[in-house]
Amino acid sequence: xxxxxxxxxxxxxxxxxxxxxxxxxxxxxxxxxxxxxxxxxxxxxxxxxxxxxxxxxxxxxxxxxxxxxxxxxxxxxxxxxxxxxxxxxxxxxxxxxxxxxxxxxxxxxxxxxxxxxxxxxxxxxxxxxxxxxxxxxxxxxxxxxxxxxxxxxxxxxxxxxxxxxxxxxxxxxxxxxxxxxxxxxxxxxxxxxxxxxxxxxxxxxxxxxxxxxxxxxxxxxxxxxxxxxxxxxxxxxxxxxxxxxxxxxxxxxxxxxxxxxxxxxxxxxxxxxxxxxxxxxxxxxxxxxxxxxxxxxxxxxxxxxxxxxxx
Amino acid sequence: xxxxxxxxxxxxxxxxxxxxxxxxxxxxxxxxxxxxxxxxxxxxxxxxxxxxxxxxxxxxxxxxxxxxxxxxxxxxxxxxxxxxxxxxxxxxxxxxxxxxxxxxxxxxxxxxxxxxxxxxxxxxxxxxxxxxxxxxxxxxxxxxxxxxxxxxxxxxxxxxxxxxxxxxxxxxxxxxxxxxxxxxxxxxxxxxxxxxxxxxxxxxxxxxxxxxxxxxxxxxxxxxxxxxxxxxxxxxxxxxxxxxxxxxxxxxxxxxxxxxxxxxxxxxxxxxxxxxxxxxxxxxxxxxxxxxxxxxxxxxxxxxxxxxxxxxxxxxxxxxxxxxxxxxxxxxxxxxx
Ligand SMILES: Cc1ncc(C[n+]2csc(CCOP(=O)(O)OP(=O)(O)O)c2C)c(N)n1
Numbered sequence: 001x002x003x004x005x006x007x008x009x010x011x012x013x014x015x016x017x018x019x020x021x022x023x024x025x026x027x028x029x030x031x032x033x034x035x036x037x038x039x040x041x042x043x044x045x046x047x048x049x050x051x052x053x054x055x056x057x058x059x060x061x062x063x064x065x066x067x068x069x070x071x072x073x074x075x076x077x078x079x080x081x082x083x084x085x086x087x088x089x090x091x092x093x094x095x096x097x098x099x100x101x102x103x104x105x106x107x108x109x110x111x112x113x114x115x116x117x118x119x120x121x122x123x124x125x126x127x128x129x130x131x132x133x134x135x136x137x138x139x140x141x142x143x144x145x146x147x148x149x150x151x152x153x154x155x156x157x158x159x160x161x162x163x164x165x166x167x168x169x170x171x172x173x174x175x176x177x178x179x180x181x182x183x184x185x186x187x188x189x190x191x192x193x194x195x196x197x198x199x200x201x202x203x204x205x206x207x208x209x210x211x212x213x214x215x216x217x218x219x220x221x222x223x224x225x226x227x228x229x230x231x232x233x234x235x236x237x238x239x240x241x242x243x244x245x246x247x248x249x250x251x252x253x254x255x256x257x258x259x260x261x262x263x264x265x266x267x268x269x270x271x272x273x274x275x276x277x278x279x280x281x282x283x284x285x286x287x288x289x290x291x292x293x294x295x296x297x298x299x300x301x302x303x304x305x306x307x308x309x310x311x
Numbered sequence: 312x313x314x315x316x317x318x319x320x321x322x323x324x325x326x327x328x329x330x331x332x333x334x335x336x337x338x339x340x341x342x343x344x345x346x347x348x349x350x351x352x353x354x355x356x357x358x359x360x361x362x363x364x365x366x367x368x369x370x371x372x373x374x375x376x377x378x379x380x381x382x383x384x385x386x387x388x389x390x391x392x393x394x395x396x397x398x399x400x401x402x403x404x405x406x407x408x409x410x411x412x413x414x415x416x417x418x419x420x421x422x423x424x425x426x427x428x429x430x431x432x433x434x435x436x437x438x439x440x441x442x443x444x445x446x447x448x449x450x451x452x453x454x455x456x457x458x459x460x461x462x463x464x465x466x467x468x469x470x471x472x473x474x475x476x477x478x479x480x481x482x483x484x485x486x487x488x489x490x491x492x493x494x495x496x497x498x499x500x501x502x503x504x505x506x507x508x509x510x511x512x513x514x515x516x517x518x519x520x521x522x523x524x525x526x527x528x529x530x531x532x533x534x535x536x537x538x539x540x541x542x543x544x545x546x547x548x549x550x551x552x553x554x555x556x557x558x559x560x561x562x563x564x565x566x567x568x569x570x571x572x573x574x575x576x577x578x579x580x581x582x583x584x585x586x587x588x589x590x591x592x593x594x595x596x597x598x599x600x601x602x603x604x605x606x607x608x609x610x611x612x613x614x615x616x617x618x619x620x621x622x623x624x625x626x627x628x629x630x631x632x633x634x635x636x637x638x639x640x641x642x643x644x645x646x647x648x
Contacts (some may be wrong), residue, residue, distance in 0.1 A: 035488065043434040043623075043624045044433065044434025044435055044436065044624075045434070045435055046488075067635035073362075078620075090495030094623075095622070095623025095624065095625060099623075100627075102621075103621060103622060104436075104437070104619065104622060104623070104625055105436065105437065105621075105622060106434070106436040106622025106623065106628060107436075108436065108438075109436055109438065109622070110439055118436050118438060119436060119437075119438040119439055120395070120396065120399075121368050122368070126637045139577040151367070151368050152368060152370040153367075154366075154367030154368035154372075155368050155369060156369070156371060156372070179535055181369075182339075183339065183340045183345070183348075184340045184342075184365075184369060185342075185365050185367075189365060190365075190366070190367040190368070191367065198515055214388075217464070245436055251345070253344045276382070302623070302625045303623060303625075303626070305621060305629075306628050310616075310618050310619075311619065
C-alpha cells in the first residue's frame with residue numbers, strides 16, 4: 001500500500017507566481033517573527049515552519065472550503081495558505097486588535113471557519129475523525145485533514161483515531177510533516193519501525209513524498225486526496241521535509257552539520273538559484289509586504305476579549 | 312548570592328541519581344545537549360546515559376513505564392514537559408500507580424515522582440500554562456508537593472521517593488529563574504525558618520515570628536509573590552503578614568499551620584489555579600473545623616479567574632491571580648472592610 005514518489009529533481013520546477021508569492025509570504029512572516037522575538041518585541045513562544053512552507057502551499061488548490069483542516073503548533077504556514085491573512089495571524093501572535101482569536105489562543109490555538117489548531121500534540125486526530133464521521137454522512141466528498149509531525153506519532157490518540165477512521169471508513173487524511181526531529185529528539189530515537197508500517201497495520205493507504213518541490217508534491221498528493229474523497233477512506237501521507245529553523249526560538253541544539261544539511265535541502269535557496277529573476281522580484285515584494293504588515297499591526301491597540309467570550 | 316531554583320533542582324537530581332543506582336529519569340527532550348525544555352535536566356544524561364532517557368511524545372506511556380520500574384523495585388522520576396499534559400497520564404497516576412499501593416490487599420511500595428512544570432505568566436497560552444494541582448487532591452495513595460525557594464529540592468524529592476507512595480511535584484515555571492533563599496534570610500526586613508513536625512512549612516516573618524495580623528498561606532509557586540505582597544503590606548499599609556509555605560500540599564499538613572493561624576485569627580490562602588475543589592478550600596475547611604473559635608474572620612481564598620488562560624500578556628494578566636489581588640484580600644481580612 002506504500003506508493004513512493006522519489007527524490008526531488010536536481011533543479012526545482014518553475015512555480016506559478018501565486019504559489020511563489022505564498023511560499024515567500026510564509027517565509028518572510030516566519031523570519032519576521034523570529035526577528036521580533038530576537039528584539040524582545042514578542043512574548044511567549046512560537047514555532048516557525050521555515051523549510052516546510054511548501055506543504056500547505058502544495059495542498060492549497062487541492063482543498064475545498066468545505067474541507068476541515070486541523071493544524072498544530074507549527075501552523076502559521078497552514079493558516080496563511082488557507083486564508084492569506086498575515087494581518088489577522090500576526091495580530092493574534094502579538095495580541096493586537098484584529099487578532100483571529102482575540103489574542104487568547106495565540107500562535108498555536110486558532111479557530112476560524114473550518115480551520116482549527118491546538119497545542120496538545122495528537123489530540124486533533126480523534127477530533128478530526130469525529131468531524132470526518134459527520135462529513136461522510138452530511139457532506140460526502142469533503143474531508144478532514146490533520147497536519148502532524150513525526151514525533152506526534154508517539155501519542156496514543158493518533159492510533160485510536162486512525163483505528164476508528166479505518167474501521168468506519170472515514171474521510172480522514174493525516175499529513176505527516178516528517179522533518180526528522182521532534183523538538184530536540186531525532187526521529188530515530190522516538191519512532192520505532194516506520195510510518196508506512198504503522199499505516200499498513202491499520203490497512204490504511206500510505207504515500208511517501210520526498211520532494212520539496214511544490215509542483216511535484218502537489219502532483220503526488222492530488223490522487224491521494226481524490227481517493228479519500230471518493231472512497232471515503234482514510235489515508236496517511238508522509239512528507240519528508242526539513243526543519244530549517246529552531247524548534248521554537250533559539251533552541252536548536254543540532255550539530256552544525258545537521259543544521260547545514262537541513263539548510264542545503266531548503267527550497268528557498270535552491271529556488272533562488274534556479275530562477276534568480278523571478279525569485280528576486282517576488283522575494284523582495286513579499287519581504288516588503290511582511291515588513292508593512294508588521295509595522296501596521298504593531299501600531300494597533302491591544303486586542304480586546306469581551307466578557308461574553310470569556311466562558 | 313544563593314543559587315537559582317532551577318540549579319538547586321538540577322543539583323538535586325544529580326545527587327539523587329548518584330546516590331541511588333536504581334533511580335531512572337524519563338521525559339521528553341531530557342538528554343544533553345538540550346537538557347529539557349526548562350533546562351532542569353542539564354548534564355544528567357551525560358553522566359548516566361542508561362538511566363536518563365529522552366522518551367517519545369507519550370505522556371501516558373512514560374508514567375506507565377515509571378509504574379513498571381517502581382513495581383520492579385526501582386525508582387523513577389518522570390518529567391512532563393508542561394504539566395498540562397499530565398492530563399494524558401491521569402489514568403496511570405489515578406488508576407495504576409496510586410491504587411497499586413493498596414488495592415492488592417497489602418502495601419505495595421510505588422516509588423515514583425511525576426515532575427510537573429506548572430503555571431502561567433510566560434505567555435504560553437491556554438494549554439501550556441495551567442495549575443492542575445487541584446485535580447489530584449484527595450486521591451488515596453498519592454502525595455502532592457510543590458517546589459519552593461525555601462525547601463531544598465533534594466530533601467523533598469528524596470522524601471517523596473522514600474515514602475513508597477507515588478508523588479506529583481509541581482514546579483512553577485517562573486520560579487525556576489528565581490533564587491533560593493538561604494540561611495534564614497529573605498531580605499533586609501524578612502527572615503524565615505522551617506516549622507511543623509518535619510520542617511515542612513516555611514514561615515516568613517518580620518521582627519517576631521509569634522506576632523502578625525494575618526497569615527498568608529501559599530504553595531511554593533507563589534512564595535516569591537507572597538513575600539513581595541507581605542513587604543508591600545508592611546511598608547504601605549503597616550500590616551504585619553506572615554507567609555506560610557508548606558512543601559507538601561497533600562495529604563494536608565494543617566498542624567504546621569495552626570499555631571500561627573490561631574495567634575493571628577486571620578488567614579488568606581492564594582493559589583494560581585481556578586477556584587473549585589482546591590487545596591486552599593481544603594485548608595480553609597480544616598482550619599474552620601479545628602480553630603473556628605480562634606478565627607476573627609472566615610478564611611479567605613484567592614484564585615485566578617474562572618476562565619481559560621489567554622496567550623497575550625495583557626489578557627493573561629486579567630485572568631491569573633495578581634499580587635494586587637492577594638494584597639487586597641489580606642487588607643480586607645485585616646481591616647474588616
Ligand atoms: C501532548 C504534548 N506533549 C508534548 C508537547 C510539547 N511539544 C510541542 S511540539 C513537540 C515536538 C513535536 O514534534 P513533531 O510532532 O515531530 O513536530 P515538529 O515539532 O517536528 O514539527 C513537543 C514535544 C505538546 N505540545 N503536547
